[in-house]
Amino acid sequence: MIILVLNCGSSSLKYQVLDMKSDNDYSLLAKGLVERIGEPMGIYNHQLPGKDKFSVEKPVPNHTVGISKVLELLTDKSLGVISSLKEIEAVGHRVAHGGEYFSGSAAIDDEAISKIEKCAELAPLHNPANLLGIRAVQSLMPEIPQVAVFDTSFHQTIPDYAYMYAIPYEYYQKYKIRRYGFHGTSHKYVAKKACNLVGMDISNSKIITCHLGNGSSITAIKNGRSIDTSMGFTPMEGLVMGTRSGSVDAGVVTFLEEKEKLSAAEINTILNKKSGLLGVSQASSDMRDIESGAGSGNANAALAQEMLFYGIRKFIGAYAAAMGGLDMIVFTGGIGENSSTTREQACEELEFLGVDFDKDVNRAVRGKDVILSTPSSKVKVVAVTTNEELVIAQDTMNIVKNK
Numbered sequence: 001m002i003i004l005v006l007n008c009g010s011s012s013l014k015y016q017v018l019d020m021k022s023d024n025d026y027s028l029l030a031k032g033l034v035e036r037i038g039e040p041m042g043i044y045n046h047q048l049p050g051k052d053k054f055s056v057e058k059p060v061p062n063h064t065v066g067i068s069k070v071l072e073l074l075t076d077k078s079l080g081v082i083s084s085l086k087e088i089e090a091v092g093h094r095v096a097h098g099g100e101y102f103s104g105s106a107a108i109d110d111e112a113i114s115k116i117e118k119c120a121e122l123a124p125l126h127n128p129a130n131l132l133g134i135r136a137v138q139s140l141m142p143e144i145p146q147v148a149v150f151d152t153s154f155h156q157t158i159p160d161y162a163y164m165y166a167i168p169y170e171y172y173q174k175y176k177i178r179r180y181g182f183h184g185t186s187h188k189y190v191a192k193k194a195c196n197l198v199g200m201d202i203s204n205s206k207i208i209t210c211h212l213g214n215g216s217s218i219t220a221i222k223n224g225r226s227i228d229t230s231m232g233f234t235p236m237e238g239l240v241m242g243t244r245s246g247s248v249d250a251g252v253v254t255f256l257e258e259k260e261k262l263s264a265a266e267i268n269t270i271l272n273k274k275s276g277l278l279g280v281s282q283a284s285s286d287m288r289d290i291e292s293g294a295g296s297g298n299a300n301a302a303l304a305q306e307m308l309f310y311g312i313r314k315f316i317g318a319y320a321a322a323m324g325g326l327d328m329i330v331f332t333g334g335i336g337e338n339s340s341t342t343r344e345q346a347c348e349e350l351e352f353l354g355v356d357f358d359k360d361v362n363r364a365v366r367g368k369d370v371i372l373s374t375p376s377s378k379v380k381v382v383a384v385t386t387n388e389e390l391v392i393a394q395d396t397m398n399i400v401k402n403k
Protein backbone atom coordinates (compact mmCIF):
# COMPACT_ATOMS: atom_id res chain seq x y z
CA MET A 1 0.00 0.00 0.00
CA ILE A 2 1.51 3.34 -1.07
CA ILE A 3 0.99 5.98 1.61
CA LEU A 4 1.64 9.70 1.56
CA VAL A 5 2.65 10.98 5.00
CA LEU A 6 2.16 14.71 5.61
CA ASN A 7 3.40 16.86 8.46
CA CYS A 8 1.97 20.33 7.88
CA GLY A 9 3.21 23.36 9.78
CA SER A 10 1.92 26.90 9.48
CA SER A 11 4.40 27.85 6.74
CA SER A 12 5.94 24.53 5.77
CA LEU A 13 5.02 20.96 4.94
CA LYS A 14 7.12 17.82 5.14
CA TYR A 15 6.18 14.70 3.21
CA GLN A 16 7.26 11.12 2.72
CA VAL A 17 5.91 8.48 0.39
CA LEU A 18 6.23 4.95 1.72
CA ASP A 19 5.43 1.66 0.07
CA MET A 20 4.08 -0.42 2.96
CA LYS A 21 3.96 -4.19 2.41
CA SER A 22 3.50 -4.78 6.13
CA ASP A 23 4.41 -2.99 9.38
CA ASN A 24 8.02 -4.10 9.08
CA ASP A 25 8.38 -4.57 5.34
CA TYR A 26 8.37 -1.18 3.69
CA SER A 27 10.41 1.14 1.50
CA LEU A 28 10.77 4.88 1.36
CA LEU A 29 10.03 6.07 -2.17
CA ALA A 30 10.42 9.85 -1.81
CA LYS A 31 10.57 12.62 0.74
CA GLY A 32 10.61 16.38 0.72
CA LEU A 33 9.96 19.70 2.32
CA VAL A 34 8.01 22.73 1.11
CA GLU A 35 8.98 25.92 2.91
CA ARG A 36 7.86 29.54 3.16
CA ILE A 37 4.24 28.86 2.34
CA GLY A 38 2.38 32.18 2.14
CA GLU A 39 5.56 34.23 1.68
CA PRO A 40 6.43 36.02 -1.59
CA MET A 41 8.85 33.23 -2.56
CA GLY A 42 8.61 29.60 -1.52
CA ILE A 43 10.90 26.64 -1.97
CA TYR A 44 10.30 22.98 -2.84
CA ASN A 45 12.87 20.35 -1.84
CA HIS A 46 12.21 16.89 -3.20
CA GLN A 47 14.41 13.83 -2.85
CA LEU A 48 14.44 10.22 -3.95
CA PRO A 49 16.59 7.79 -1.93
CA GLY A 50 20.18 7.70 -3.16
CA LYS A 51 19.64 10.60 -5.57
CA ASP A 52 20.55 14.29 -5.42
CA LYS A 53 18.04 16.66 -3.88
CA PHE A 54 15.88 18.59 -6.34
CA SER A 55 15.13 22.17 -5.24
CA VAL A 56 13.11 24.84 -6.96
CA GLU A 57 12.04 28.31 -5.83
CA LYS A 58 8.46 29.18 -6.63
CA PRO A 59 5.73 31.04 -4.73
CA VAL A 60 3.57 28.72 -2.60
CA PRO A 61 0.52 30.85 -1.72
CA ASN A 62 -1.17 28.17 0.39
CA HIS A 63 -1.06 24.51 1.48
CA THR A 64 -3.36 23.37 -1.35
CA VAL A 65 -0.96 24.76 -3.96
CA GLY A 66 1.99 23.23 -2.08
CA ILE A 67 0.44 19.75 -1.88
CA SER A 68 -0.74 19.95 -5.48
CA LYS A 69 2.84 20.66 -6.62
CA VAL A 70 4.14 17.80 -4.46
CA LEU A 71 1.64 15.48 -6.18
CA GLU A 72 2.94 16.75 -9.55
CA LEU A 73 6.51 16.00 -8.48
CA LEU A 74 5.53 12.51 -7.33
CA THR A 75 4.09 11.69 -10.75
CA ASP A 76 6.75 13.55 -12.77
CA LYS A 77 8.48 11.42 -15.42
CA SER A 78 12.03 11.99 -14.14
CA LEU A 79 11.55 13.13 -10.52
CA GLY A 80 8.51 11.03 -9.71
CA VAL A 81 8.01 7.63 -8.09
CA ILE A 82 4.50 6.71 -9.21
CA SER A 83 2.85 6.82 -12.61
CA SER A 84 -0.55 7.99 -11.41
CA LEU A 85 -1.99 9.51 -8.24
CA LYS A 86 -4.35 6.54 -8.08
CA GLU A 87 -1.40 4.52 -6.79
CA ILE A 88 -1.52 6.47 -3.51
CA GLU A 89 -4.06 4.58 -1.39
CA ALA A 90 -4.12 6.68 1.75
CA VAL A 91 -2.76 9.83 3.35
CA GLY A 92 -1.54 9.92 6.96
CA HIS A 93 -1.23 13.22 8.80
CA ARG A 94 0.80 14.10 11.83
CA VAL A 95 -1.62 16.04 14.04
CA ALA A 96 -0.22 17.85 17.07
CA HIS A 97 -3.08 17.73 19.54
CA GLY A 98 -5.90 15.27 20.01
CA GLY A 99 -6.87 16.56 23.46
CA GLU A 100 -8.92 14.07 25.45
CA TYR A 101 -10.77 13.02 22.31
CA PHE A 102 -8.18 10.69 20.81
CA SER A 103 -6.36 7.89 22.60
CA GLY A 104 -5.12 6.47 19.32
CA SER A 105 -4.82 7.28 15.64
CA ALA A 106 -8.12 7.84 13.83
CA ALA A 107 -9.70 7.83 10.39
CA ILE A 108 -10.47 11.37 9.33
CA ASP A 109 -14.17 12.11 8.85
CA ASP A 110 -16.35 15.13 9.66
CA GLU A 111 -16.54 14.17 13.33
CA ALA A 112 -12.76 13.77 13.63
CA ILE A 113 -12.21 17.10 11.88
CA SER A 114 -14.56 18.86 14.27
CA LYS A 115 -12.69 17.38 17.27
CA ILE A 116 -9.31 18.40 15.82
CA GLU A 117 -10.78 21.90 15.34
CA LYS A 118 -11.88 21.93 18.99
CA CYS A 119 -8.31 21.05 20.05
CA ALA A 120 -6.93 24.03 18.09
CA GLU A 121 -7.31 26.14 21.21
CA LEU A 122 -4.78 23.82 22.91
CA ALA A 123 -2.33 23.90 19.97
CA PRO A 124 -3.00 27.21 18.23
CA LEU A 125 0.11 27.08 16.06
CA HIS A 126 -0.13 23.45 14.99
CA ASN A 127 -3.67 22.08 14.75
CA PRO A 128 -4.90 24.79 12.33
CA ALA A 129 -1.92 24.04 10.06
CA ASN A 130 -2.61 20.29 10.27
CA LEU A 131 -6.24 21.00 9.29
CA LEU A 132 -5.08 23.03 6.29
CA GLY A 133 -3.24 19.93 5.09
CA ILE A 134 -6.26 17.68 5.67
CA ARG A 135 -8.56 20.06 3.77
CA ALA A 136 -6.07 20.48 0.93
CA VAL A 137 -5.99 16.70 0.44
CA GLN A 138 -9.81 16.59 0.60
CA SER A 139 -9.99 19.11 -2.25
CA LEU A 140 -7.23 17.54 -4.36
CA MET A 141 -8.02 13.84 -3.79
CA PRO A 142 -11.64 13.78 -2.53
CA GLU A 143 -11.95 9.99 -2.47
CA ILE A 144 -8.74 9.13 -0.64
CA PRO A 145 -8.93 7.86 2.96
CA GLN A 146 -7.04 10.03 5.44
CA VAL A 147 -5.81 9.16 8.93
CA ALA A 148 -4.70 11.43 11.78
CA VAL A 149 -1.84 10.33 14.05
CA PHE A 150 -1.57 12.47 17.18
CA ASP A 151 1.48 13.55 19.19
CA THR A 152 -0.64 13.35 22.34
CA SER A 153 -2.67 10.16 22.04
CA PHE A 154 -0.10 7.69 23.45
CA HIS A 155 -0.16 9.65 26.72
CA GLN A 156 -3.91 9.37 27.23
CA THR A 157 -3.24 6.40 29.55
CA ILE A 158 -1.56 8.68 32.13
CA PRO A 159 -3.62 8.59 35.35
CA ASP A 160 -5.35 11.75 36.59
CA TYR A 161 -3.09 12.22 39.63
CA ALA A 162 -0.15 12.48 37.20
CA TYR A 163 -1.81 14.64 34.55
CA MET A 164 -3.61 17.17 36.76
CA TYR A 165 -2.03 20.43 37.89
CA ALA A 166 -2.94 21.50 41.42
CA ILE A 167 -4.62 24.72 40.33
CA PRO A 168 -8.36 25.38 40.87
CA TYR A 169 -10.24 22.42 39.39
CA GLU A 170 -12.57 24.75 37.49
CA TYR A 171 -9.74 25.50 35.01
CA TYR A 172 -9.62 21.85 34.07
CA GLN A 173 -13.39 21.82 33.68
CA LYS A 174 -13.49 25.09 31.76
CA TYR A 175 -10.37 24.85 29.58
CA LYS A 176 -9.14 21.28 29.93
CA ILE A 177 -5.88 22.51 31.43
CA ARG A 178 -3.86 19.38 32.28
CA ARG A 179 -0.73 17.52 31.20
CA TYR A 180 -1.12 16.07 27.70
CA GLY A 181 2.46 15.22 26.74
CA PHE A 182 3.89 15.14 23.24
CA HIS A 183 6.28 13.07 21.06
CA GLY A 184 3.89 10.18 21.77
CA THR A 185 4.47 8.54 18.38
CA SER A 186 8.19 8.48 18.98
CA HIS A 187 8.03 7.23 22.59
CA LYS A 188 5.70 4.41 21.59
CA TYR A 189 7.78 3.43 18.57
CA VAL A 190 11.19 3.42 20.28
CA ALA A 191 9.92 1.51 23.32
CA LYS A 192 8.70 -1.28 21.05
CA LYS A 193 11.84 -1.21 18.91
CA ALA A 194 14.10 -1.31 21.99
CA CYS A 195 12.15 -4.28 23.40
CA ASN A 196 12.70 -6.15 20.13
CA LEU A 197 16.40 -5.26 20.26
CA VAL A 198 16.97 -6.67 23.75
CA GLY A 199 14.28 -9.39 23.65
CA MET A 200 12.08 -7.86 26.35
CA ASP A 201 8.33 -8.43 26.63
CA ILE A 202 6.82 -4.94 26.48
CA SER A 203 3.65 -6.08 28.22
CA ASN A 204 5.72 -6.90 31.30
CA SER A 205 8.27 -4.08 31.40
CA LYS A 206 9.22 -0.78 33.02
CA ILE A 207 10.85 1.47 30.45
CA ILE A 208 11.98 5.08 30.40
CA THR A 209 12.22 6.58 26.92
CA CYS A 210 14.29 9.74 26.48
CA HIS A 211 13.45 11.58 23.25
CA LEU A 212 16.19 14.21 23.16
CA GLY A 213 16.26 16.62 20.25
CA ASN A 214 15.46 20.26 19.67
CA GLY A 215 12.39 19.46 21.71
CA SER A 216 12.97 16.88 24.43
CA SER A 217 10.73 14.75 26.58
CA ILE A 218 11.01 11.70 28.81
CA THR A 219 8.25 9.13 29.29
CA ALA A 220 7.63 6.40 31.85
CA ILE A 221 6.16 3.39 30.05
CA LYS A 222 4.83 0.59 32.25
CA ASN A 223 3.71 -2.60 30.51
CA GLY A 224 3.57 -0.73 27.20
CA ARG A 225 1.43 2.16 28.45
CA SER A 226 2.57 5.73 29.10
CA ILE A 227 2.06 6.48 32.78
CA ASP A 228 3.82 9.84 32.95
CA THR A 229 5.71 12.19 30.68
CA SER A 230 7.77 15.32 31.13
CA MET A 231 6.03 17.64 28.67
CA GLY A 232 2.76 19.04 29.93
CA PHE A 233 -0.12 21.24 28.84
CA THR A 234 2.28 22.51 26.18
CA PRO A 235 5.65 21.18 24.96
CA MET A 236 7.37 23.78 27.16
CA GLU A 237 7.40 21.76 30.39
CA GLY A 238 10.06 19.33 31.55
CA LEU A 239 13.66 19.20 30.33
CA VAL A 240 15.90 22.05 29.20
CA MET A 241 15.46 22.09 25.41
CA GLY A 242 17.06 23.88 22.44
CA THR A 243 15.15 27.14 22.94
CA ARG A 244 12.42 26.11 25.44
CA SER A 245 12.99 26.64 29.13
CA GLY A 246 11.61 23.35 30.40
CA SER A 247 9.98 23.56 33.85
CA VAL A 248 10.27 26.89 35.65
CA ASP A 249 8.55 28.04 38.80
CA ALA A 250 5.39 29.87 37.62
CA GLY A 251 6.38 32.57 40.12
CA VAL A 252 9.21 33.48 37.75
CA VAL A 253 6.63 34.26 35.07
CA THR A 254 4.59 36.68 37.17
CA PHE A 255 7.78 38.25 38.58
CA LEU A 256 9.17 38.89 35.08
CA GLU A 257 5.83 40.17 33.83
CA GLU A 258 5.88 42.82 36.52
CA LYS A 259 9.57 43.73 36.46
CA GLU A 260 9.99 43.84 32.70
CA LYS A 261 6.40 44.90 31.90
CA LEU A 262 5.99 41.93 29.59
CA SER A 263 2.81 40.81 27.88
CA ALA A 264 1.67 37.18 27.81
CA ALA A 265 2.87 36.94 24.19
CA GLU A 266 6.31 38.29 25.09
CA ILE A 267 6.69 35.87 28.00
CA ASN A 268 5.64 33.07 25.70
CA THR A 269 8.33 34.04 23.19
CA ILE A 270 11.00 34.22 25.91
CA LEU A 271 10.13 30.80 27.35
CA ASN A 272 9.66 29.07 23.99
CA LYS A 273 12.20 30.72 21.72
CA LYS A 274 14.88 32.42 23.81
CA SER A 275 15.43 30.02 26.71
CA GLY A 276 16.81 26.52 27.10
CA LEU A 277 20.32 25.76 25.82
CA LEU A 278 20.22 28.99 23.83
CA GLY A 279 19.16 31.14 26.77
CA VAL A 280 21.69 29.71 29.23
CA SER A 281 24.63 29.45 26.82
CA GLN A 282 23.83 32.81 25.22
CA ALA A 283 25.30 31.25 22.10
CA SER A 284 23.40 28.40 20.47
CA SER A 285 20.41 26.07 20.74
CA ASP A 286 22.30 23.33 18.92
CA MET A 287 23.76 20.59 21.12
CA ARG A 288 26.78 20.17 18.86
CA ASP A 289 27.73 23.83 19.47
CA ILE A 290 27.03 23.47 23.18
CA GLU A 291 29.29 20.41 23.42
CA SER A 292 32.12 22.05 21.50
CA GLY A 293 31.70 25.30 23.47
CA ALA A 294 31.85 23.40 26.76
CA GLY A 295 34.87 21.46 25.47
CA SER A 296 36.74 24.66 24.72
CA GLY A 297 36.07 26.19 28.11
CA ASN A 298 32.90 28.24 27.62
CA ALA A 299 31.39 28.28 31.13
CA ASN A 300 27.83 29.05 30.02
CA ALA A 301 27.83 26.25 27.44
CA ALA A 302 29.15 23.91 30.16
CA LEU A 303 26.39 25.03 32.52
CA ALA A 304 23.69 24.58 29.86
CA GLN A 305 24.73 21.00 29.13
CA GLU A 306 25.13 20.13 32.80
CA MET A 307 21.58 21.37 33.41
CA LEU A 308 20.33 19.07 30.66
CA PHE A 309 22.30 16.04 31.92
CA TYR A 310 21.12 16.61 35.49
CA GLY A 311 17.53 17.04 34.31
CA ILE A 312 17.60 13.72 32.47
CA ARG A 313 19.04 11.90 35.52
CA LYS A 314 16.40 13.46 37.74
CA PHE A 315 13.56 12.30 35.49
CA ILE A 316 15.05 8.80 35.28
CA GLY A 317 15.13 8.60 39.08
CA ALA A 318 11.62 10.00 39.41
CA TYR A 319 10.11 7.70 36.81
CA ALA A 320 11.86 4.62 38.20
CA ALA A 321 10.16 5.47 41.49
CA ALA A 322 6.84 6.14 39.73
CA MET A 323 6.94 2.68 38.11
CA GLY A 324 8.33 0.88 41.16
CA GLY A 325 11.41 -0.26 39.26
CA LEU A 326 13.21 -0.04 35.97
CA ASP A 327 14.09 -2.53 33.22
CA MET A 328 15.35 -0.29 30.41
CA ILE A 329 16.40 3.25 29.49
CA VAL A 330 16.02 4.19 25.82
CA PHE A 331 17.71 7.14 24.10
CA THR A 332 16.46 8.59 20.82
CA GLY A 333 16.07 11.89 18.91
CA GLY A 334 18.90 13.93 17.38
CA ILE A 335 20.76 14.21 20.71
CA GLY A 336 19.81 10.80 22.10
CA GLU A 337 20.86 9.01 18.91
CA ASN A 338 24.09 10.94 18.33
CA SER A 339 25.49 12.45 21.50
CA SER A 340 27.52 9.86 23.39
CA THR A 341 28.42 12.52 25.97
CA THR A 342 24.75 13.15 26.80
CA ARG A 343 24.01 9.43 27.12
CA GLU A 344 27.05 8.85 29.33
CA GLN A 345 26.33 11.83 31.57
CA ALA A 346 22.64 10.99 31.80
CA CYS A 347 23.55 7.51 33.10
CA GLU A 348 26.25 8.76 35.47
CA GLU A 349 25.89 7.35 39.00
CA LEU A 350 22.81 5.30 38.15
CA GLU A 351 24.51 2.10 39.35
CA PHE A 352 22.24 2.17 42.43
CA LEU A 353 19.31 1.54 40.05
CA GLY A 354 21.09 -1.42 38.47
CA VAL A 355 22.56 0.40 35.44
CA ASP A 356 25.94 -0.90 34.28
CA PHE A 357 26.77 1.41 31.40
CA ASP A 358 29.40 0.41 28.84
CA LYS A 359 31.22 3.68 28.14
CA ASP A 360 33.43 2.19 25.42
CA VAL A 361 30.51 0.84 23.40
CA ASN A 362 28.62 4.10 23.94
CA ARG A 363 31.45 6.26 22.60
CA ALA A 364 31.39 4.46 19.26
CA VAL A 365 27.61 4.73 18.71
CA ARG A 366 26.02 7.33 16.49
CA GLY A 367 22.66 7.00 14.76
CA LYS A 368 22.36 3.23 15.24
CA ASP A 369 20.31 0.77 17.28
CA VAL A 370 22.73 -0.50 19.92
CA ILE A 371 22.69 -1.90 23.47
CA LEU A 372 24.83 0.39 25.63
CA SER A 373 24.72 -1.57 28.89
CA THR A 374 26.96 -4.51 29.77
CA PRO A 375 25.45 -8.01 29.31
CA SER A 376 25.14 -8.37 33.11
CA SER A 377 23.46 -4.99 33.64
CA LYS A 378 20.13 -5.39 35.47
CA VAL A 379 18.77 -2.34 33.66
CA LYS A 380 19.31 -2.33 29.89
CA VAL A 381 20.35 0.92 28.24
CA VAL A 382 19.89 1.30 24.49
CA ALA A 383 20.06 3.92 21.75
CA VAL A 384 17.59 3.49 18.90
CA THR A 385 16.69 5.67 15.94
CA THR A 386 13.17 7.02 15.88
CA ASN A 387 10.96 7.18 12.77
CA GLU A 388 7.72 9.06 13.31
CA GLU A 389 6.80 8.98 9.61
CA LEU A 390 6.96 5.19 9.63
CA VAL A 391 4.56 5.03 12.59
CA ILE A 392 2.17 7.37 10.76
CA ALA A 393 2.35 5.14 7.67
CA GLN A 394 1.85 1.96 9.77
CA ASP A 395 -1.17 3.36 11.62
CA THR A 396 -2.63 4.73 8.39
CA MET A 397 -2.26 1.38 6.65
CA ASN A 398 -3.77 -0.56 9.54
CA ILE A 399 -6.72 1.78 10.01
CA VAL A 400 -7.51 1.91 6.28
CA LYS A 401 -7.19 -1.87 5.91
CA ASN A 402 -9.50 -2.52 8.85
CA LYS A 403 -12.22 -0.16 7.68
Ligand code: AMP
Nearest residue numbers: 213214215286287288333334335338339
Ligand atom coordinates in the same frame (compact mmCIF):
# COMPACT_ATOMS: atom_id res chain seq x y z
P1 AMP B 1 16.10 16.65 16.42
O1 AMP B 1 15.22 17.77 16.88
O2 AMP B 1 15.66 15.30 16.91
O3 AMP B 1 16.38 16.69 14.94
O4 AMP B 1 17.52 16.89 17.12
C1 AMP B 1 18.27 18.04 16.90
C2 AMP B 1 19.37 18.11 17.96
O5 AMP B 1 20.24 16.99 17.84
C3 AMP B 1 20.25 19.36 17.84
O6 AMP B 1 20.46 19.94 19.12
C4 AMP B 1 21.55 18.78 17.35
O7 AMP B 1 22.65 19.54 17.75
C5 AMP B 1 21.57 17.43 18.01
N1 AMP B 1 22.56 16.57 17.38
C6 AMP B 1 22.58 16.06 16.13
N2 AMP B 1 23.74 15.38 15.91
C7 AMP B 1 24.47 15.49 17.05
C8 AMP B 1 25.77 15.02 17.46
N3 AMP B 1 26.53 14.29 16.64
N4 AMP B 1 26.19 15.32 18.70
C9 AMP B 1 25.44 16.05 19.54
N5 AMP B 1 24.21 16.53 19.22
C10 AMP B 1 23.74 16.25 17.99
